[in-house]
Amino acid sequence: xxxxxFAYLDEQTKRMIRRALLKAVAIPGHQVPFGSxxxxxxxxxGTGGIQVTAAVLGxxxxxxxxDQGADDTTNAVxxxxxxxxxxxxxxxxxxxxxxxxxxxxxxxxxxxxxxxIIVYQVPQPxxxxxxxxxxxxxxxxxxxxxxxxxxVKLYEDVARLGQISISYDYPVMVNNRYLMSPSPIPAYDxxxxxxxxxxxxxxxxxxxxIYAIPPWTEVRSLDFDDHPFRPINAxxxxxxxxxxxxxxxxxxTDDRGGRMFVCSDTDHCEQRRxxx
Amino acid sequence: MSDDxxxxxxxxxxxxxxxxxxxxxxxxxxxxxxxAIVGESGSGKTTLLNVLSGHLAPRSGIVTYRDPDGAPxxxxxMPSPMLRGLQRSDWGFVHQDPRRNLxxxxxxxxxxxxxxMAQGARHYGDIRAQALDWLEQVEIDADRxxxxxxxxxxxxxxxxxIARTLVTHPRLVFMDEPTGGLDVxxxxxxxxxxxxxxxxxxxxVVLVTHDIAVARLLGHxxxxxxxxxxxxxxxxxxxxxxxxxxxxxxxxxxxxxx
Amino acid sequence: MAxxxxxxxxxxxxxxxxxxxxxxxxxxxxxxxxxxxxxxQLGRAIDRVMAEGSCYDPDLAALAIKQAQGDLxxxxxxxxAYRTTLPRFAHSAPIDxxxxxxxxxxxxxxxxxxGGQILGPTYDYTHRLLDFELAESQPPPDAPLAAPxxxxxxxxxxILGREGLLEADGPIDAEPADLTREPLxxxxxxxxxxxxxxxxxxxxxxxxxxxxxxxxxxxxxFAGEIRVGEVSxxxxxPELGFAIDIGDLxxxxxxxxxxxxxxxxxxxxxxxxxxxxxxxxxxxxxxxALVDRALRAAELGxxxxxxxxxxxxxxxxxxxxxxxxxxxxxxxxxxxxxQSELQNVRRLREAVDQREAAE
Numbered sequence: 035x036x037x038x039x040f041a042y043l044d045e046q047t048k049r050m051i052r053r054a055l056l057k058a059v060a061i062p063g064h065q066v067p068f069g070s071x072x073x074x075x076x077x078x079x080g081t082g083g084i085q086v087t088a089a090v091l092g093x094x095x096x097x098x099x100x101d102q103g104a105d106d107t108t109n110a111v112x113x114x115x116x117x118x119x120x121x122x123x124x125x126x127x128x129x130x131x132x133x134x135x136x137x138x139x140x141x142x143x144x145x146x147x148x149x150x151i152i153v154y155q156v157p158q159p160x161x162x163x164x165x166x167x168x169x170x171x172x173x174x175x176x177x178x179x180x181x182x183x184x185x186v187k188l189y190e191d192v193a194r195l196g197q198i199s200i201s202y203d204y205p206v207m208v209n210n211r212y213l214m215s216p217s218p219i220p221a222y223d224x225x226x227x228x229x230x231x232x233x234x235x236x237x238x239x240x241x242x243x244i245y246a247i248p249p250w251t252e253v254r255s256l257d258f259d260d261h262p263f264r265p266i267n268a269x270x271x272x273x274x275x276x277x278x279x280x281x282x283x284x285x286x287t288d289d290r291g292g293r294m295f296v297c298s299d300t301d302h303c304e305q306r307r308x309x310x
Numbered sequence: 311m312s313d314d315x316x317x318x319x320x321x322x323x324x325x326x327x328x329x330x331x332x333x334x335x336x337x338x339x340x341x342x343x344x345x346a347i348v349g350e351s352g353s354g355k356t357t358l359l360n361v362l363s364g365h366l367a368p369r370s371g372i373v374t375y376r377d378p379d380g381a382p383x384x385x386x387x388m389p390s391p392m393l394r395g396l397q398r399s400d401w402g403f404v405h406q407d408p409r410r411n412l413x414x415x416x417x418x419x420x421x422x423x424x425x426x427m428a429q430g431a432r433h434y435g436d437i438r439a440q441a442l443d444w445l446e447q448v449e450i451d452a453d454r455x456x457x458x459x460x461x462x463x464x465x466x467x468x469x470x471x472i473a474r475t476l477v478t479h480p481r482l483v484f485m486d487e488p489t490g491g492l493d494v495x496x497x498x499x500x501x502x503x504x505x506x507x508x509x510x511x512x513x514x515v516v517l518v519t520h521d522i523a524v525a526r527l528l529g530h531x532x533x534x535x536x537x538x539x540x541x542x543x544x545x546x547x548x549x550x551x552x553x554x555x556x557x558x559x560x561x562x563x564x565x566x567x568x
Numbered sequence: 569m570a571x572x573x574x575x576x577x578x579x580x581x582x583x584x585x586x587x588x589x590x591x592x593x594x595x596x597x598x599x600x601x602x603x604x605x606x607x608x609q610l611g612r613a614i615d616r617v618m619a620e621g622s623c624y625d626p627d628l629a630a631l632a633i634k635q636a637q638g639d640l641x642x643x644x645x646x647x648x649a650y651r652t653t654l655p656r657f658a659h660s661a662p663i664d665x666x667x668x669x670x671x672x673x674x675x676x677x678x679x680x681x682x683g684g685q686i687l688g689p690t691y692d693y694t695h696r697l698l699d700f701e702l703a704e705s706q707p708p709p710d711a712p713l714a715a716p717x718x719x720x721x722x723x724x725x726x727i728l729g730r731e732g733l734l735e736a737d738g739p740i741d742a743e744p745a746d747l748t749r750e751p752l753x754x755x756x757x758x759x760x761x762x763x764x765x766x767x768x769x770x771x772x773x774x775x776x777x778x779x780x781x782x783x784x785x786x787x788x789x790f791a792g793e794i795r796v797g798e799v800s801x802x803x804x805x806p807e808l809g810f811a812i813d814i815g816d817l818x819x820x821x822x823x824x825x826x827x828x829x830x831x832x833x834x835x836x837x838x839x840x841x842x843x844x845x846x847x848x849x850x851x852x853x854x855x856x857a858l859v860d861r862a863l864r865a866a867e868l869g870x871x872x873x874x875x876x877x878x879x880x881x882x883x884x885x886x887x888x889x890x891x892x893x894x895x896x897x898x899x900x901x902x903x904x905x906x907q908s909e910l911q912n913v914r915r916l917r918e919a920v921d922q923r924e925a926a927e
Binding site: 180181182192261 | 389417419421424428437
């Protein structure tokens with residue numbers, strides 16, 4: 035691709051992003067503002083994740099890109115092509131082979147390793163945004179670890195509905211200090227974040243924030259002792275590979291209510307079918 | 311109970327533009343006692359309360375708080391997170407308008423439980439039980455626990471605010487006209503409630519009011535303010551039965567004539 | 569030099585218009601823009617002008633865009649003014665979007681749906697890199713053709729509705745209000761609100777919709793279904809007594825699935841937001857659906873705290889022809905009013921001066 039630096043961004047911009055990443059890794063779960071650039075993909079479609087990936091990607095990396103857990107969804111394809119054109123790095127659909135994984139809204143089923151980086155695309159980095167739209171206010175709350183707003187929201191859920199009713203983007207406490215949004219992954223994926231061996235990086239391009247969880251960090255989903263965190267998943271097995279312990283997509287097969295459930299992680303499903 | 315005051319202020323001075331709000335004010339407060347600060351509007355009593363509670367910085371003077379270990383802290387020199395931490399746990403503030411201190415779109419139970427959760431309480435059943443207990447103590451019907459405060463009367467809102475404030479057993483509570491704007495009968499009930507809660511919990515209270523009757527009912531000691539100065543101070547009954555300063559005499563006599 | 573009252577306003581206006589005509593034409597050695605070119609190659613501008621002009625006529629829209637030099641709000645204004653002169657001879661039957669010949673049909677809430685996920689001619693996955701090859705007039709390569717798929721394309725909303733997961737739609741027998749005939753008044757029913765949104769400024773609705781996603785009155789929206797395609801317009805002339813097809817419209821329809829309502833006793837259901845716009849207008853249709861849902865806040869028992877949830881705020885300020893008229897009217901002479909203000913301020917300042925002199 036003529037006229038563009040490796041992975042599209044110029045080296046100074048990458049440095050700026052890496053400085054933000056270093057701060058983020060040093061303060062797990064804390065949101066670091068960064069000078070997000072206009073990218074050739076629209077805000078809201080992964081520009082933050084793309085900038086983070088561009089800043090950490092090297093020529094010898096192997097990149098996997100997934101959206102909703104699948105490699106072949108249109109946006110994953112588009113982003114993978116983008117890095118194919120601008121960086122020429124090796125790409126893969128196999129989680130185990132990747133050194134950098136960019137993801138929208140899922141964590142792969144396969145356990146990640148110390149030598150891997152997972153980059154999450156984040157639409158809304160502020161975990162308190164639904165309760166308090168003012169960023170000035172939420173900044174103060176994080177600084178003072180004043181999370182009363184979130185506590186009462188959980189209390190109200192149990193009081194009104196009998197259970198905590200958050201299904202995705204379930205708020206977590208990182209390293210026992212910062213309240214963080216894990217991005218809109220299903221609550222089912224939250225436990226994978228706890229003490230993950232891989233480095234977890236989060237990029238929000240439109241909101242211009244970066245945050246991170248260093249390897250082996252404690253990540254706890256908010257709950258009550260007597261209403262413990264309970265991730266939601268379909269109870270059916272995968273209609274293609276039979277897995278019962280992976281997160282499932284519901285696929286409508288006809289207009290009379292017919293449906294089947296399949297693994298959302300397409301690589302995981304394929305590996306299982308190949309092994310069978 | 312220590313011999314040292316839990317809160318003491320020396321030489322507090324503050325002006326708003328050309329208007330002097332506080333002129334060299336000294337005051338002391340001990341655990342277990344209620345000090346009532348009285349005066350008309352414009353006397354500086356609310357400004358004093360805001361300076362004492364760390365919400366407003368004086369131009370000169372110092373406010374000293376003694377923590378449970380007896381160590382003194384300059385309220386206006388302490389780091390903001392520490393002050394905020396105090397304001398959420400060891401201290402309480404009861405506003406004249408309860409809506410300022412309540413989350414109006416959160417249930418009564420959630421409002422009372424919030425400070426407990428901020429301190430790390432994580433058992434829903436326990437939190438709810440404590441909230442129920444406190445609602446009972448402030449004489450709010452237990453079956454209102456899941457109701458939103460917008461369905462409460464003014465008196466109920468004030469009692470809910472008190473429950474929310476006292477649930478973490480603060481040592482020091484600031485009250486700004488807690489019965490202002492309420493019906494006379496509602497006031498009386500509320501004052502009784504405050505008096506018994508404070509006596510039972512051994513809290514120290516700074517209470518600001520323009521109403522001499524409230525001061526007489528609740529205050530162990532009284533400080534009379536006029537135009538930014540404390541003109542007279544002492545045991546409530548002594549000051550009100552035998553006022554020395556002409557302004558205090560004026561205040562007391564106007565009540566008797568009413 | 570003594571002041572002489574200036575005359576010649578009429579001549580000035582004539583000259584201004586002549587200059588405008590020259591500006592509009594631009595460099596005469598450059599070929600004049602043809603209406604067919606605008607209609608064929610600036611389709612998104614055409615769609616926007618038709619939608620906000622409340623008039624489906626691509627040729628008229630093309631003329632308006634040319635006459636307005638590309639200023640789309642000015643073009644909308646021209647089309648609206650023209651619309652005022654058109655007699656209304658019939659009402660059509662409500663268009664049946666279930667029968668849209670879908671060029672594009674996607675759902676974000678299920679991985680796959682009967683009838684499939686059809687991308688259509690979308691910008692979504694293009695990379696926003698300026699394509700300098702477009703500067704040359706080269707014909708684009710042929711897009712691959714497939715045989716048309718006859719499988720049914722049920723509404724995604726009906727799939728959710730069958731399980732009772734989605735609130736039912738409102739009643740459809742009453743006569744809808746007509747904002748082009750009667751003034752807006754409050755409380756405004758949903759029909760009025762939707763009509764105002766359909767012809768409202770795309771930028772304004774975009775911002776309002778965006779604000780709901782950032783915490784100013786949010787409702788956890790998901791794009792249940794977006795359909796873009798042609799749909800036929802039918803009228804029933806009284807002389808005939810049966811329906812006849814008088815033409816096709818291209819429309820974009822967006823059904824948003826939003827935050828459920830429910831409690832310990834009432835089973836929760838998802839709620840709806842709806843957007844429908846002329847042409848290929850996804851951004852507008854989606855924004856409209858977000859704002860439609862936000863405006864239902866009071867009806868659904870939610871706190872009204874944000875601008876997008878306030879019907880008066882949204883509906884009074886969504887019409888860009890009204891808005892531009894009033895904002896730009898500030899250019900008209902106001903020197904009489906200003907003169908009285910000037911005198912007022914001078915007098916107040918004198919009073920302050922006098923007071924200070926007295927002290």
